[in-house]
Amino acid sequence: MMITTSKPNSGAHIGANRSVRQIMWQVMLALSPATVFGLWCFGWPAFNLFVITVSSAMMFEAFCVRLKGRAAKPVLMDGSALLTGWLLAMTLPPWAPWWIGVVGSGLAIILGKQVYGGLGQNLFNPAMLARVALLISFPIEMTTWANVSPLFFAQSPGIAESWRITFSGLENLDAYTGATTLGYIKTEFSQNRLLTDILKNYSATLNFIGWTRGSLGETSTVLLGLGGIWLIRQKIIQWQIPVSLLLTVALLASIFHLIDSEHYVSPFLHLNSGAMMCVAFFIATDYVTSPNTPTGQLVFGAGCGLLIFVIRTWGAYPEGAGFAVLLMNAATPLIDHYIRPRIYGRDRQGKPLEIPKP
Amino acid sequence: MLSFFSKPRIRGGVHAEEHKAITATQAIVRSFPLPKKLYIPLQQHVGKPAEPLIRVGEQVLKGQLLAYSQGLISAPVHAPSSGIILDVNDYPAPHPSALPIRMIVLETDGKDEWLTVPTIDDPFQLAPEDISLRVGAAGIVGLGGATFPTAVKLNMGRENRIDTLIINGAECEPYLSCDDRLMQECSGQIIDGVRLMLHGMETGQAVVAIEDNKPQAFMAMQAAAQPYPSIKVIQIPTRYPMGWDRQLIGYVTGREVPVGCRSSEIGVTIHNVGTAYATHKAIRHNQPLLSRVLTISGGAVGRPMNVEVPLGTLISELFDFCEVDAKQTARIIMGGPMMGDALPHTGLPTVKATSGILALTANELKNTEEQPCIRCASCVSVCPAGLRPLDMANNIRVNQLDAAVDIGLKDCISCGCCSYICPSNIPLVQYFKYASGEVAARQQAQHKSEQTKRLMESRTARLERIAQQQREEEQARIAAKLERERLKAEQEATA
Numbered sequence: 001m002m003i004t005t006s007k008p009n010s011g012a013h014i015g016a017n018r019s020v021r022q023i024m025w026q027v028m029l030a031l032s033p034a035t036v037f038g039l040w041c042f043g044w045p046a047f048n049l050f051v052i053t054v055s056s057a058m059m060f061e062a063f064c065v066r067l068k069g070r071a072a073k074p075v076l077m078d079g080s081a082l083l084t085g086w087l088l089a090m091t092l093p094p095w096a097p098w099w100i101g102v103v104g105s106g107l108a109i110i111l112g113k114q115v116y117g118g119l120g121q122n123l124f125n126p127a128m129l130a131r132v133a134l135l136i137s138f139p140i141e142m143t144t145w146a147n148v149s150p151l152f153f154a155q156s157p158g159i160a161e162s163w164r165i166t167f168s169g170l171e172n173l174d175a176y177t178g179a180t181t182l183g184y185i186k187t188e189f190s191q192n193r194l195l196t197d198i199l200k201n202y203s204a205t206l207n208f209i210g211w212t213r214g215s216l217g218e219t220s221t222v223l224l225g226l227g228g229i230w231l232i233r234q235k236i237i238q239w240q241i242p243v244s245l246l247l248t249v250a251l252l253a254s255i256f257h258l259i260d261s262e263h264y265v266s267p268f269l270h271l272n273s274g275a276m277m278c279v280a281f282f283i284a285t286d287y288v289t290s291p292n293t294p295t296g297q298l299v300f301g302a303g304c305g306l307l308i309f310v311i312r313t314w315g316a317y318p319e320g321a322g323f324a325v326l327l328m329n330a331a332t333p334l335i336d337h338y339i340r341p342r343i344y345g346r347d348r349q350g351k352p353l354e355i356p357k358p
Numbered sequence: 359m360l361s362f363f364s365k366p367r368i369r370g371g372v373h374a375e376e377h378k379a380i381t382a383t384q385a386i387v388r389s390f391p392l393p394k395k396l397y398i399p400l401q402q403h404v405g406k407p408a409e410p411l412i413r414v415g416e417q418v419l420k421g422q423l424l425a426y427s428q429g430l431i432s433a434p435v436h437a438p439s440s441g442i443i444l445d446v447n448d449y450p451a452p453h454p455s456a457l458p459i460r461m462i463v464l465e466t467d468g469k470d471e472w473l474t475v476p477t478i479d480d481p482f483q484l485a486p487e488d489i490s491l492r493v494g495a496a497g498i499v500g501l502g503g504a505t506f507p508t509a510v511k512l513n514m515g516r517e518n519r520i521d522t523l524i525i526n527g528a529e530c531e532p533y534l535s536c537d538d539r540l541m542q543e544c545s546g547q548i549i550d551g552v553r554l555m556l557h558g559m560e561t562g563q564a565v566v567a568i569e570d571n572k573p574q575a576f577m578a579m580q581a582a583a584q585p586y587p588s589i590k591v592i593q594i595p596t597r598y599p600m601g602w603d604r605q606l607i608g609y610v611t612g613r614e615v616p617v618g619c620r621s622s623e624i625g626v627t628i629h630n631v632g633t634a635y636a637t638h639k640a641i642r643h644n645q646p647l648l649s650r651v652l653t654i655s656g657g658a659v660g661r662p663m664n665v666e667v668p669l670g671t672l673i674s675e676l677f678d679f680c681e682v683d684a685k686q687t688a689r690i691i692m693g694g695p696m697m698g699d700a701l702p703h704t705g706l707p708t709v710k711a712t713s714g715i716l717a718l719t720a721n722e723l724k725n726t727e728e729q730p731c732i733r734c735a736s737c738v739s740v741c742p743a744g745l746r747p748l749d750m751a752n753n754i755r756v757n758q759l760d761a762a763v764d765i766g767l768k769d770c771i772s773c774g775c776c777s778y779i780c781p782s783n784i785p786l787v788q789y790f791k792y793a794s795g796e797v798a799a800r801q802q803a804q805h806k807s808e809q810t811k812r813l814m815e816s817r818t819a820r821l822e823r824i825a826q827q828q829r830e831e832e833q834a835r836i837a838a839k840l841e842r843e844r845l846k847a848e849q850e851a852t853a
C-alpha cells in the first residue's frame with residue numbers, strides 16, 4: 001500500500017485550540033456583564049447607541065475590506081471590528097446622538113485601523129483613538145452624562161422617546177443629565193472647595209456597583225473588574241499590564257493623598273471606577289498596541305497609570321485614560337525595541353555567554 | 359551540587375494533548391515480519407556518509423559491515439538481516455523532499471543468519487577508549503533524533519572531563535511512547551548501557567531524567583538503578599520541549615550552554631535512553647545497531663503500537679502491518695507532531711533517527727487557514743530560546759533576512775512551540791526554516807563569488823608576473839645585443 005499526501009509542512013502539525021475569533025469572543029463575553037448592566041441602567045437610548053455604533057463599525061470594516069478587493073465576510077467573522085465597535089460604545093456617553101456612534105466607528109475602523117493595513121497593523125488602540133477624537137471635536141455631546149434611568153422604570157424614556165433622544169437630541173437637557181463623579185470633583189476644585197465638602201454625597205458602594213453617571217458600559221467597577229480577572233484566568237490577557245497600571249495609580253494617589261487629603265483624591269476613589277477597570281483590563285491590554293514581553297508590559301502599564309494619574313489630577317480633563325493609553329501606544333515600539341527577552345546562551349546584548357571556568 | 363536543590367526555572371514551552379496512552383500501555387511488538395527488501399541509506403547520521411565496501415550480488419550475513427565510517431564524524435552501516443545485495447544506488451530519502459540519496463538495497467533470504475562474533479566477558483575491564491571504539495564500530499548514533507555519532511560524543515566527554523552524564527528519558531513529543539516502553543521493558547539493559555557510557559567517558563555520575571507523565575517507566579528505571587549509587591533517576595515536569603538538551607541541562611544542573619559551545623565544554627553530556635540501550639547491546643552482545651523501536655500512531659492507524667523494526671523497512675510495509683486507513687490519512691509525519699517532518703509518501707525507509715511514524719487525520723491537524731498576526735505575543739512567551747518569533751516572521755515576510763538573523767534566527771531550535779500556539783495559524787517554523795536555508799544559500803553564493811574573485815585576481819597577478827618576466831627578458835636580450843654590437847664595434851675599431 002502506498003499513501004501519498006500533499007502539503008509538505010514543517011513544524012508543529014498540531015495546534016492549541018484557540019483562534020483569533022475565539023479570543024475576540026472571549027473578550028466580548030468578559031465585557032458583556034458590564035455592558036448588559038450599562039444598557040439596563042441607561043435604558044433604550046443607550047441600547048440604540050450601542051446597536052448603531054457596533055453595526056456601523058462592522059459596515060465600515062466591510063467597506064474597507066471590499067475596497068481592498070477582498071471578501072468581507074471572512075474578515076468580519078474574526079470579530080475584531082465587532083469588538084472595536086463594542087469597546088467604543090462602552091466609552092460613549094449613554095444618551096449620545098446617533099451620529100456620535102457612526103462618526104466614532106468611522107474614526108476607529110478607518111483611521112484607527114484600516115489605514116494602517118488592517119488587523120494587527122495599527123499603532124493606536126482604535127477605540128481610544130476614536131473616543132479622544134470625538135472628545136476633542138464634540139466636547140458638548142461627549143460630556144453630556146445621562147442620569148441613571150433603568151429600563152422599565154416609570155420615569156425612564158420608553159422606546160418611542162428613546163428614538164427621539166437618539167435621532168433628534170434631548171430637549172430640556174438639565175433635567176436628565178448631570179456630572180460624573182470625577183467631573184464634579186474637578187469643577188468643585190475650581191470653586192476652591194475642599195474634598196470632604198465635595199464628597200459629602202459620594203457613595204463608594206453605588207460607584208462600585210455602577211449606579212452612577214458615566215459612560216455607557218464603564219460605570220460598574222465590580223463587573224468590569226470581575227470580567228478582567230476572568231480574562232486573566234482564561235489566559236487571554238496577562239496580569240502584567242492591569243496590575244502595574246492599577247498599582248501605579250494607587251501608589252501615586254496614596255502618596256499625594258497622604259500629603260494633602262483635601263486636594264488629592266484618595267486611591268480608593270481612583271480605583272473604584274469602572275473606567276479605570278475598563279482601561280486596565282480591556283483597553284491597555286490590547287495585544288496589537290501593547291508591548292510583547294512581560295517586562296515591557298510592566299513598563300507600559302506603569303506608564304499608563306502614571307499618565308492617567310497626572311491627567312486626572314492636574315490636567316484639564318477629569319478623565320485621562322484615553323490620552324494616557326494613546327501616548328503609551330506611541331511608546332510601544334520603543335519599549336519593544338529596548339526590552340527584549342534574553343536569548344538562550346547569550347547575554348542581554350546578544351553576545352555568546354562566557355564558558356564558566358571549572 | 360547545590361543546584362540540585364534550588365528549583366530551576368523552565369523557560370517557555372507548551373503542554374499539548376499527549377495521545378500517548380494508546381501505545382504506552384501495550385508491550386513492544388517484536389513480531390514484525392521481516393520485509394523482503396530493506397533500503398539502507400548510507401547517511402543516517404550527522405557527518406559524512408558511510409562508504410560501501412560490498413558489491414552488488416554479494417551474499418551478506420546479519421550484522422555484517424556494509425559501509426564503513428568515513429572521516430572523524432561519521433558512522434558505519436550494517437546489514438539488518440542476511441541476504442543478497444541487490445543494488446547500491448539513489449532512492450528517495452525519508453525527508454520532506456523525498457529527493458534521492460545513496461542507499462544499499464538488501465534482499466532478505468528469511469534465514470536471519472547472524473555473523474558469528476566473539477563477545478567479551480567483562481566490558482569494565484576494557485579501556486575507556488575501547489568502549490568508544492566499539493560503540494563507533496557498532497554504528498550507534500543519537501537515537502533521540504539528533505543522530506550525532508555517539509562515539510564522538512563519548513570521546514568529547516572524556517576529553518573535556520565532564521562531571522555529569524544526563525540520560526534523556528523526557529520523550530516530550532506527543533504521541534511518541536517508544537522510549538517510555540523501552541524504559542518499562544528494558545530498564546536493566548538501559549542502566550547497564552548507562553554504566554558502560556560512564557565507564558567510556560570516565561565520568562562519576564549519571565542522571566536519568568524522565569517526565570512525570572511516565573510513572574511506570576520511572577519506577578522501573580529507579581528499581582534497575584537501585585544498586586548503582588552513581589546513577590540517579592529523577593522525575594521532571596511534563597512540558598514540551600523538556601527533551602531539548604539545553605532545557606534538560608538547565609533543569610538538571612542549572613547550567614546554561616553558551617551559544618557556539620557544546621554541552622561537554624560546560625561539563626555535561628546528554629544521551630538518549632535508546633542510545634544507552636543500543637550501547638548495552640553493542641558492548642555486551644557485540645551487536646551493531648540493526649533495528650530500533652518506533653511508535654506508529656495517529657488517528658488513521660487501526661492498530662497503533664510500538665514495534666521493533668529492522669532499519670531500512672519501508673513505511674508502507676509498516677503501515678500495512680498497523681492497518682493504516684489510507685483514506686483517513688491527511689498527513690504522514692516522521693517523528694513527533696511538534697518537530698517531525700511531513701513526508702510526501704510512504705515509499706521511504708525508516709532510519710536510525712526514526713522515533714515514530716504518525717498517520718494523522720484532518721481533525722488532528724492544526725488549521726492551516728492563515729490570519730493576520732494580532733501581536734498577542736503567545737509565541738514570545740512559549741519560546742524556550744527567548745526569541746521573538748512574531749518580529750522574526752515580520753522581517754522574513756518582507757525579505758529582510760539579515761534583520762531576522764540579527765534578532766536571533768540562528769538561535770531558533772525549530773521546536774514548533776510558536777506555530778503550535780499561534781491563534782492566527784501562521785506557520786512560523788516554516789518561515790524560519792525557509793529563511794535559514796535562504797541565508798545559508800546566500801552565504802554560500804557569496805563565498806563562491808568571493809572565491810571566484812580571488813581566483814580571478816590571482817590569475818591576473820600571475821599573467822602580469824609572466825608578462826613582467828617576458829619584458830625583463832626582452833630588455834636583457836636587447837641589452838645583450840647592444841653590448842655585443844658595442845664589443846664588435848670596439849674590436850673592429852681596434853682591428
